[in-house]
Amino acid sequence: MVAIGIDIGGTSIKGAAVYSDGKMLNTFSLPVYRGDPGEKTVNDLIDLVEKYIKEHGLEKEIAGIGIGIPGTLDVDNGIVEYSNNLKWENLPITKLFQKRLPYKVRISNDANVAAFGEAKFGAGKGVPYSIMLTLGTGVGGGIVLDGKLYEGNLGKAAEMGHIVMEYNGRQCTCGRKGCLEAYASATAIVNDTKKAMEEHPESLMHQVAEELGKVDGRVAFKAARQGDKIAQQVVDQYIFYLSEGILNYCNIFRPNLVILSGGIANEGDYLFDKINNYLKVHNYGYKKTPEVKVVPAKLGYDSGKIGAASLFFK
Numbered sequence: 001m002v003a004i005g006i007d008i009g010g011t012s013i014k015g016a017a018v019y020s021d022g023k024m025l026n027t028f029s030l031p032v033y034r035g036d037p038g039e040k041t042v043n044d045l046i047d048l049v050e051k052y053i054k055e056h057g058l059e060k061e062i063a064g065i066g067i068g069i070p071g072t073l074d075v076d077n078g079i080v081e082y083s084n085n086l087k088w089e090n091l092p093i094t095k096l097f098q099k100r101l102p103y104k105v106r107i108s109n110d111a112n113v114a115a116f117g118e119a120k121f122g123a124g125k126g127v128p129y130s131i132m133l134t135l136g137t138g139v140g141g142g143i144v145l146d147g148k149l150y151e152g153n154l155g156k157a158a159e160m161g162h163i164v165m166e167y168n169g170r171q172c173t174c175g176r177k178g179c180l181e182a183y184a185s186a187t188a189i190v191n192d193t194k195k196a197m198e199e200h201p202e203s204l205m206h207q208v209a210e211e212l213g214k215v216d217g218r219v220a221f222k223a224a225r226q227g228d229k230i231a232q233q234v235v236d237q238y239i240f241y242l243s244e245g246i247l248n249y250c251n252i253f254r255p256n257l258v259i260l261s262g263g264i265a266n267e268g269d270y271l272f273d274k275i276n277n278y279l280k281v282h283n284y285g286y287k288k289t290p291e292v293k294v295v296p297a298k299l300g301y302d303s304g305k306i307g308a309a310s311l312f313f314k
């Protein structure tokens with residue numbers, strides 16, 4: 001079985017044919033046109049998909065076209081309700097595809113399909129229950145239960161970043177206060193790093209930031225590894241909130257794995273050992289409840305394409 005998986009990002013769209021064993025053919029891509037309310041971009045995308053299917057001789061084999069999209073969607077009716085990244089509003093993307101191509105189309109949130117891709121063919125391969133958290137500008141993610149993507153009513157579940165960690169805590173972009181996103185996103189650690197650098201001109205983080213040419217999510221981790229106490233405090237606080245958030249998901253879903261993606265997930269054993277040790281100590285029911293392992297994502301940018309196509313695989 002083969003399906004087309006498409007991953008729509010803020011600036012570009014990438015897609016590929018993916019087989020039900022996870023094998024992927026070459027990737028096609030096109031830019032998202034700025035200022036276009038969506039129709040022109042989508043029509044060019046449809047041209048490209050049609051050409052790609054013909055070139056690979058897949059016309060008779062395609063099970064469907066899966067599309068991951070950033071923003072709020074009505075997945076049942078195939079409509080992009082609003083995407084802040086794309087500036088698309090009430091775009092009937094499934095209808096546009098089906099007007100021109102004879103294939104089934106399914107849309108889902110971009111974070112959801114990435115989680116599904118990782119669960120099926122990446123870090124979660126062979127495991128029934130997994131949760132993915134993407135640590136980027138915000139904290140996104142997805143939930144896979146019994147091998148199936150859990151999308152909730154109209155596909156609007158899995159807003160993983162918006163669980164409150166701190167009553168009356170930091171202001172979150174969603175309007176509430178104290179959400180996980182405000183403590184565990186890449187944005188949050190960059191803000192914490194900058195604040196700690198201001199307060200501590202002696203910290204090694206200044207030198208690291210100069211070497212890297214900017215203050216990003218790596219600065220505190222790099223300085224912490226070299227023994228800088230202030231950087232270690234920044235990292236430990238970050239890991240504390242992230243681990244507590246993960247424990248909340250563990251207590252509700254008891255997944256086999258929690259998969260982390262995004263730039264922060266590249267911090268290797270230094271990050272994952274600390275999180276896994278924290279989880280071991282604070283696991284509900286101590287040794288009676290199965291432990292949950294936290295691991296890095298494996299598929300990188302391919303997870304969205306693979307996950308979107310996987311929406312058609314049994």
Ligand SMILES: [Zn+2]
Pocket residue numbers: 161162163172173174175176179181
């Ligand atoms: Zn929030």
